[in-house]
Amino acid sequence: MLNKILIANRGEIAVRIMRTAHALGYRTVAVYSEADSQALHVQTADEAVCIGPAPANASYLNAQAILDAAALTGAEAIHPGYGFLSENADFARACGDAGLIFIGPRPEAIELMGSKRRSKVAMQDAGVPVVPGFEQANASDEALREAAKQIGFPVMIKASAGGGGRGMRLIHEFDQLSDQIQRARSEAKNAFGDDELILEKAVVEPRHIEIQIFADTHGNVIHLGERDCSIQRRHQKVVEEAPSPFMTPDMRDAMGEAAVKAAKACHYVGAGTVEFLVDKERNFYFLEMNTRLQVEHPVTELVTGHDLVEWQFRVAEGERLPLGQQDVQLRGHAIEVRLYAEDPAAEFMPQTGVLVDYTPARLQNVRYDSGVQTGDIISPFYDPMLAKVVSYGVSRNDAIRRLKRALEDSRVFGVTTNQSFLSRILGHPRFIAGEATTAFLETDFADDPSLRPAQPTLRDLGVAGILFSHPKTHATALGWSNGLSTPLPLKLSFDENHYEISLQWSGNRVTVHDNQASLSLEVLTVTPQAVDYIDNGIRQRCQYQRSGDRLYFQLHDQQLSRTLCAIDVTHAPMAALEGSGSDRILASMDGAIVDVRAEPGQTVQRGDTLVVLEAMKMEHPLVAERDGQVARIHVTAGTQVKRRQVLVELTSEDTASHEGASA
The missing domain is CATH 3.30.700.30 (Glycoprotein, Type 4 Pilin)
Incomplete structure (x- = not known):
């Protein structure tokens, strides 16, 4: 029997795990960085331990500091949440070596499914449908180029160790391939420490449908239906719902059976998600398996009536699954959106600042999984998600209507958010009709008013x-x-x-x-x-x-x-009203400079990338707003900058020539 659980995460998922833990009588331990000393997850826990400075690699990714915090507080188990160390096999193994229960799958399953290349091979062997592609170990750039010719375009480049859209590129023509391979390798190396790439035939305008599976230590594996996560931006999910409006009973049975096969093939334990691409003819192909609790797990909880975190605790204590497959029933409809501090009118640039007011609208059958509260500082160090807003209805229309109103009536002041963007998606006829695919935002939503700077009336x-x-x-x-x-x-x-x-x-x-x-x-x-x-x-x-x-x-x-x-x-x-002018490139947010692509005296054209800023786990290229020459560069790679700090100054070519002649 467990008594005290350390949650090796932050934000809304840490708070959500603690909510179930406290309801079941467990004591909880939070870990936090110096930037999170007043965070909601720290205040919610019974005990909390500071594990390092603000940057994630010095705190939430510091495995030894987390293990030390468990030893210091007497925690018996670690729940990793999602992100950070949740799919790190070495961390799961280190927990076991330290005498701690890791609330998740075995390290071997994490390792296998953490490699897109190895997992795809394993799924083929298990009889799970996969997308045609190229999965050679440590393939060279030349091998990837040759394979792409054989597969045919469009083709997807994917980071073998990747997730969340990082290291992923859709290529339509051969001429784009070499440059995109290099960019994908760089992004994969920075994000995952591994630049191995694979290729897959691009499934045009597919649906992204995933199956929630659960397994115990006694060999029982079941699935709890599907979630439709087709509405995505840059391969990251925006809206998730259960059940899928595209699903049929026969298709659910077939996909569920394939997902269970995938779990059994890697001797899985705990909560996991098997993700599939589904084409227009309802053919489905294995995409990847996430060996953790998913961000969108609440929609499954609402339509099944079961608390998946509670199941995780019970499986970790050696109990059998509380249900057999024949006992799983789906009732009603649930939809989740991710409320972010980001500006849809500025290429979804993450936003930082003080959350002046955070007051979610209180509506029946609307759930908020939040990690913030009024007065919090939204920093550049972590993912800018403020909350998951989830609605439930007897019908899909009920769920849509409730969620749309909840977004429109919630007070979120102090930082720009994607509230209006999300509300507009929910009101779009294509979404309401249940017809949205992964191409929806590019094809049906590209000209939406929520994606343009607001012009006050x-x-x-x-x-x-x-x-x-x-x-x-x-x-x-x-x-x-x-x-x-x-x-x-x-x-x-x-x-x-x-x-x-x-x-x-x-x-x-x-x-x-x-x-x-x-x-x-x-x-x-x-x-x-x-x-x-x-x-x-x-x-x-x-x-x-x-x-x-x-x-x-x-x-x-x-x-x-x-x-x-x-x-x-x-x-x-x-x-004070004249503005900074287009001759100065300013930091769009707090962050770190990871690349400087210009030098003093260089001639640049409007749109040229001059520096690359990293913030909130994403790289943001900052470009010249006009033609000219680089006059001064104020930063180097590694420089920490504040929002609106001057990074580069330009001068017109005419001015530069005149100054040169005068000298």
Whole structure:
């Protein structure tokens, strides 16, 4: 019998594991980096141990520090969550050597399934359908090029040790191959310490459907149905649901049987997921097996009615599975989305900063697995996921409707998020019809308004002006009056773009003017969190939060729900409004420079990559915004930078030539 469990992870998965552990009576131990000393998972645990500095390789990937924390606290078992060390066979083996139970599969299964090459060979031997491809051990670039010719295009490059889309490239033409092989090798080496690559024939516009399996130490293996994870961005899942709208009973039986075969082939124990690509004719092919609990496991929990973390604990203690295959039933529908601190209008750039307000909307049958709370700092060191938002309904439409409203009504202020992007996906006709494939975001969603920078409307400007000037929202709104008066001029900044308006009050009605149009709004009630107003005969509510000179507010219309951030720059000096200009390349977020691809004096063109910034486990190329010459470079590879720090300065070629002649 276990009594105390250490969770070797952070964020929402650590909190979620602790929730079940505490319900079952276990004591829990959190580990944390110096950046996470006040994190929610630390506060949730019974005990916590600091294991190192902020960078993950010095803390959450420091296996010895985690083992030492287990010894210090007397923990008997380690739950790795997902990510970090969860699929590290050496760590699982080290836990056993230290007398600890690793709540996961045996190291041999992790090693086998951690290699896309070896696992694919093993699945072929077990009779599991696989995608045609090339799996030669440590294949050279030349061997990969020759194999690609034989397979035919389009072809997928994959990191053998990879996951999460890193080291993966879709190649349509032979001329792209050499460069993409090099990029895939570099990304795989940086992410996994292994640059081995394999090739697979690309399945065009497939569905990504995975089967949840569970196995105990007595040889019992069952599956708990499927999850459809077809909506993906850069090979990373965005929306997950159970059951799949594409599934048939016969197909479920066949895929479930194949997944069980895969688990038995590697003598699996615990929770695992076998992922498949499914083509238009419902042919399915083994993709990979994740030897851990999946991010999207809550949708399976909701449609089966079983707590998978509880099952993990019971299997770790040597118990048999509580169900046989014939006892598994799927009821209703569940959908999960991943709420990220990222900007969809800026190529999904991860965002950092203070989470000024995090207040999830409370709706029936909506679950939030969150790792953050109001006041937390979203740092550049870890994945920017704030929460998993999961809805359940008797029907798929019920689940969609609930989840969409939960996203639109939740208050998430302080950092830009993908709230609107997710809400728009849920409302898209192709998704509602259950027809989305892995190509959905590229083919059906590429022009969606949520992917473009928000241009504030006159109504947006007017609501912001009301909230900046009304005394109930700002204690220092001196001289305010809602009587007939001279128009109040305001200059507001949205995303460093400036807008001039004026407000004229008459009782509770305010007329908003800009240089081209006017709008009348009637203000009904104002509280510290929301304003109710009438626009064009429709009463509406806007949630907001003031934080220093910034105003965060949510606006809804029939097409789009948005969260905006405005700054009152009415009295700011002109120099502060001029912006940095396109001759300076600024850091898009806190992070580390991993590559400098320019040198002083070099001629560059607009769009050329000058430096590469690494933050939140992703590489972000920063490009020249215009043609010119490199005047100064302020960083080198390895430099830690802050958001908006100047990295590179450009000068025009004409200026450079003139300066050279003068010298």
